[in-house]
Amino acid sequence: MTDGRSLKVALLGCGVVGSQVARLMTTHAADLAARVGAPVELAGIAVRRPGRLREGVLSELVTTDAQGLVSRPDVDVVVEVIGGIEPARSLISTAFENGASVVTANKALLAEDGPSLYAAADKYGADLYFEAAVAGAIPLLRPLRESLAGDSVNRVLGIVNGTTNFILDRMDSSGAGYYEALEEATALGYAEADPTADVEGFDAAAKAAILAGIAFHTRVRLDDVHREGITEVTASDIASARRMGCTVKLLAICERAADGRSVTARVHPAMIPLTHPLASVREAYNAVFVEADAAGSLMFYGQGAGGVPTASAILGDLVAACRNKVSGARGPGESAYTMLPVSPMGDVVTRYHISLDVADKPGVLSQVAAVFADNGVSIDTVRQQGKDGEASLVVVTHRAPDAALTATVETLRGLDTVRGVASIMRVEGE
CATH class of the missing domain: 3.40.50.720 (NAD(P)-binding Rossmann-like Domain)
Structure with missing residues (x-):
């Protein structure tokens, strides 16, 4: 009082x-x-x-x-x-x-x-x-903590860093490379002089930890969040996404396991279909998509910084x-009654887009396909282009555990016919 x-x-x-x-x-x-x-x-x-x-x-x-x-x-x-x-x-x-x-x-x-x-x-x-x-400015934590207190949240998927969204949006809309887009973001004040926290995903990972803790009523620390930044995203990745009817976004993804016994929290660039609501989030704006049992799908959108x-x-x-x-009242305190464990990234199941530099000769495709099959990763589509003894091979998989994909890539790197793994990107939001 x-x-x-x-x-x-x-x-x-x-x-x-x-x-x-x-x-x-x-x-x-x-x-x-x-x-x-x-x-x-x-x-x-x-x-x-x-x-x-x-x-x-x-x-x-x-x-x-x-x-x-x-x-x-x-x-x-x-x-x-x-x-x-x-x-x-x-x-x-x-x-x-x-x-x-x-x-x-x-x-x-x-x-x-x-x-x-x-x-x-x-x-x-x-x-x-x-x-x-x-x-x-987006009212997000209070709705998660209070408005959805009687519901069960299963997934939180969002763009929670304006700097990286601006950079990826510029790469997509103008064809700029990563460093050109970063320079523009810095000039406009969207990126700090040292942009590491943003472009390497640290900022988004901290937010993912907070979101997961509130959404799933458990304790999630920054160290529990798998983190990848956008510095390795290339114009080629953006073009490949376009060919698939997708765009590339840095996503924070927090999920409850299907059996309800664990959660995962991760931040990484991903391809999402142009039909997904998050695909239309442009410039430095933020948006978060929440999926709950009773409320269904909800989206929160607005200015995420400034x-x-x-x-x-x-x-x-x-x-x-x-x-x-x-x-003389008290606000809500910590709600961590579920005490759910945070599963490692290897348990996450999703689709993947893998670009390989390979030798342009007979038998390469079947050799690569065999590696995927041996690791239990099913291939959805393959696109191959070759010229003068060199070729690029783009493989899009069906859903598979991240650990299986990691094992697949490690084996591929050891093949004489694979000259390099150009990029690996997850495909989300389908």
């Missing part, structure tokens, strides 16, 4: 997202107060470099003492948008110890240490909200946390 006083909010970080949180809290102050039931005020803004403040941020609120700010007894809610593991984890822990609820967009920390954060929040009677950690969209999700969580402070 607040006893009629204003609710105090400590903001950690004032970059692209934090500055928009501060701005929206100021410009929407009257609406926030009406929705919460009490005034909501910024108590302070912790930054590392006070000389780099954004326009409109009140200098008197700024401090470099983040630890001191979250330790203040009058702070009701801490909003953390600095990212990374430390000092974010220590600051959030201090906030909980002082009874403050926390709103965070820190996907990396949640994917690595979510259970400990939940436990600390529960121990000190505080809330932990993190809608902005996955898919920016200062203003992410701040929108943060303010939604802030309102919820503040309402709980006013009413």
Whole structure:
């Protein structure tokens, strides 16, 4: 209970997202107060470099003492948008110890240490909200956690990284190569100076861990998520996808096993049919497709990053946390009652598109086909082109376990007639 006083909010970080949180809290102050039931005020803004403040941020609120700010007894809610593991984890822990609820967009920390954060929040009677950690402004985690609480989610399939979607979209629509598309994404501000977290799939993998944990009521860590990036995707892969009536997307895929006894979580580029709803997601937008027993198929679409969209999700969580402070209620805690194991990537069953560089001579196709058969991988279609003693062989398989496909590829690499495995890509969404 607040006893009629204003609710105090400590903001950690004032970059692209934090500055928009501060701005929206100021410009929407009257609406926030009406929705919460009490005034909501910024108590302070912790930054590392006070000389780099954004326009409109009140200098008197700024401090470099983040630890001191979250330790203040009058702070009701801490909003953390600095990212990374430390000092974010220590600051959030201090906030909980002082009874403050926390709103965070820190996907990396949640994917690595979510259970400990939940436990600390529960121990000190505080809330932990993190809608902005996955898919920016798109309302996704709350529907999974609350609207579908009475249903059983079987699969979550989505585009959860705008940078990689922009790059792959440009490669598809303009014929650009990977590095050309990356350069354009950087120039437009979609890609960071160091794009590793995005293009190598780390960002999407952290989000997949969070999505799987909520969707399947179990604990999934970042290390449990199979991860592949888009740096090896070529113009040839994009063209092959087009010939199949597909496009290439970096997908986060979280699935419950058919027997309900385990889950899988993975991030990798994949071909999906142009008829699938995710195929039409362009530019830097995000979209997530959810399949549930009773609700059926649901799709969530919108801006997955950016200062203003992410701040929108943060303010939604802030309102919820503040309402709980006013009413003396608690928000939802961790739901991990199923404690399902996470199966290895080798157990995943899907289709594959394999491109091989082979010798252009009789018997090569039958030799390659025999390797697939010996490993229990059934071939759907084959396309072969040859010239001047060299040929390319494209094989599309029926559904098979990933372990069987891996064994097939390893054997193929050892054949004298196979000069190289040009690419391997999964085919999803069929």
